[in-house]
Amino acid sequence: MSAQPSNKIPVVEVDLNANKKRVHPRFITGFYQNIRVISMYALLALFLILPWIRYNGRQAIWFDVPSQHYYIFGMTFLTQDFYFLAVFALIAAFALFMVTVYAGRVWCGYACPQTIWTHMFQYVEKIVIGDRNKRIKFDKEPMNAKKVFKRFLIYFIWFVFSMITAMTFVSYVSGTEALYQNWQMIGFIPFPDWSTWIWVSIFIFAFSTYVNAGYMREQMCIQICPYGRFQSVMFDKDTLIVSYDYERGEPRGARKKGTHPENLGDCIDCTMCVQVCPTGIDIRDGLQVACIQCAACVDACNEVMDKVGYPRGLIRYTTERQLVEKEPSRVLRPRFFAYLTLLAVLCGGVVYALTDRVPLEIDIRRDRNQLSSLNQQGMIENSYIVKLTNKTQSAHTYKISLEPQEGLSLGVRFNDVPLEAGESFDMPVSIYGDPKVIEFGQTPITLTVTSEDGKYNVSKQNIFTTQGQ
Ligand code: SF4
Numbered sequence: 001m002s003a004q005p006s007n008k009i010p011v012v013e014v015d016l017n018a019n020k021k022r023v024h025p026r027f028i029t030g031f032y033q034n035i036r037v038i039s040m041y042a043l044l045a046l047f048l049i050l051p052w053i054r055y056n057g058r059q060a061i062w063f064d065v066p067s068q069h070y071y072i073f074g075m076t077f078l079t080q081d082f083y084f085l086a087v088f089a090l091i092a093a094f095a096l097f098m099v100t101v102y103a104g105r106v107w108c109g110y111a112c113p114q115t116i117w118t119h120m121f122q123y124v125e126k127i128v129i130g131d132r133n134k135r136i137k138f139d140k141e142p143m144n145a146k147k148v149f150k151r152f153l154i155y156f157i158w159f160v161f162s163m164i165t166a167m168t169f170v171s172y173v174s175g176t177e178a179l180y181q182n183w184q185m186i187g188f189i190p191f192p193d194w195s196t197w198i199w200v201s202i203f204i205f206a207f208s209t210y211v212n213a214g215y216m217r218e219q220m221c222i223q224i225c226p227y228g229r230f231q232s233v234m235f236d237k238d239t240l241i242v243s244y245d246y247e248r249g250e251p252r253g254a255r256k257k258g259t260h261p262e263n264l265g266d267c268i269d270c271t272m273c274v275q276v277c278p279t280g281i282d283i284r285d286g287l288q289v290a291c292i293q294c295a296a297c298v299d300a301c302n303e304v305m306d307k308v309g310y311p312r313g314l315i316r317y318t319t320e321r322q323l324v325e326k327e328p329s330r331v332l333r334p335r336f337f338a339y340l341t342l343l344a345v346l347c348g349g350v351v352y353a354l355t356d357r358v359p360l361e362i363d364i365r366r367d368r369n370q371l372s373s374l375n376q377q378g379m380i381e382n383s384y385i386v387k388l389t390n391k392t393q394s395a396h397t398y399k400i401s402l403e404p405q406e407g408l409s410l411g412v413r414f415n416d417v418p419l420e421a422g423e424s425f426d427m428p429v430s431i432y433g434d435p436k437v438i439e440f441g442q443t444p445i446t447l448t449v450t451s452e453d454g455k456y457n458v459s460k461q462n463i464f465t466t467q468g469q
């Protein structure tokens with residue numbers, strides 16, 4: 001397929017029924033590939049290292065689902081704080097939209113886990129079999145002992161990578177201690193003593209990693225990932241895209257070294273840009289959903305241009321306005337301000353909510369079976385369960401008090417409640433009302449919980465009722 005010159009960069013529709021061959025990209029180096037490798041493997045290292053970082057004696061990032069406590073460095077979140085997660089997801093979505101409007105699919109090419117793991121798995125094939133031509137030849141070879149051995153070696157390394165990925169993923173939820181302690185020796189083989197949900201999660205994550213990075217690869221981007229499809233909605237004429245300079249390159253064609261026939265453009269039709277493409281497409285056809293904008297074709301073509309002595313940039317990062325309309329790209333445009341305003345509002349809201357947040361939670365539940373009763377001293381008694389949760393990163397002792405009110409007094413089983421960091425406790429509390437003083441019906445009450453140093457205190461209202469007397 002060859003694109004036609006027009007006032008737009010041609011957009012190639014994806015053919016979902018196309019029977020594509022396995023892609024074996026040629027590995028190259030170059031300006032963008034160096035940035036890409038650094039960015040991808042720095043993110044991978046961060047993913048692997050983060051669960052091992054300790055903060056105040058505990059795993060710094062730990063989504064402890066079984067106990068419904070979620071720790072992010074100095075902050076503890078409970079299930080009822082999940083609205084923070086929703087806001088974080090919104091911030092991430094708007095940040096991605098903003099980046100996409102400007103830099104196109106930079107996320108796909110430089111940071112997406114699918115891209116990183118696919119790159120890693122393909123690199124294993126390169127190490128075991130060799131570069132592109134050897135891998136293509138290897139696929140066509142009949143089965144023999146050497147081929148079986150190399151295949152087995154690749155599958156084994158993929159399996160190890162998949163297990164490491166799955167265990168790291170699960171360690172964000174189970175905690176590293178639950179995962180790496182309590183291994184038993186069965187003969188000479190260490191065997192983990194994991195609960196069922198850990199086994200199931202590790203199997204699911206390891207299987208998904210193996211299949212996605214080992215087999216699905218670019219098909220995930222083309223057939224499944226919705227983000228690639230959104231791009232046509234988010235892109236505008238000023239979005240940065242990897243594009244082939246059709247005017248400069250066509251008509252393409254081979255030529256003798258050191259010559260430039262007048263009837264030919266700058267593209268020498270060497271197909272290097274296709275050979276290095278991790279999704280196996282030809283960027284010369286136009287803008288495509290399968291293009292993850294990794295810029296491997298930019299580096300490859302620049303290298304070719306250097307060799308034949310033509311200027312670099314036949315394939316380059318550009319915008320439709322620059323390439324087709326020959327005008328400078330606009331940086332400040334309405335979408336920028338719209339996304340920036342939304343992001344600023346959301347980030348401001350989160351910062352305010354986090355700084356204003358008291359790391360002490362109280363929840364008052366009434367005893368539904370017995371709203372009120374008359375005790376031996378002739379006082380009306382209401383019973384409550386006060387749930388205290390210490391959301392700080394250190395141990396504290398808390399006291400509970402009743403806002404002074406004529407005719408009402410507080411009865412607690414414990415004067416002081418010591419709680420470890422992240423610990424919760426259900427404290428039974430009674431409030432006594434003097435029937436000679438207290439009005440018949442419902443009276444609002446306020447309970448306050450204060451830490452021993454007075455630093456944290458939280459109040460909550462409930463009602464005292466004479467109902468049933
Ligand atoms: S690498 Fe450059 S010169 Fe070679 S085929 Fe691609 S666009 Fe043409």
Ligand code: SF4
Pocket residue numbers: 242273276277278279280281282283290291292293294295296297298
């Ligand atoms: S066409 Fe170029 S930028 Fe797009 S995925 Fe292929 S190599 Fe990467």
